[in-house]
Amino acid sequence: MNHKLTVIYWKSEHFWLGKLLEHPEIMTQGETLEELEENLLDAYRSMILDDVPEDHGIKELTYEA
Secondary structure, X not given: OOOOOOEEEEEOOOOEXXXXXXXXXXXXXXXXXXXXXXXXXXXXXXXXXXXXXXOOOOOOOOOOO
């Protein structure tokens, strides 16, 4: 199953910087746009799947705000 994430990115003096709009706490850098994308995906995977086994389940929860 593919998921889509939205990246906001910009060029600093030496690196490309970016963050995920869905998870603004995830911000990283790369020497190229491709490296930035890889670093963002690695950080995202680390955040959501840290210590989760390969045979995990996924379920949506509904709540009232």
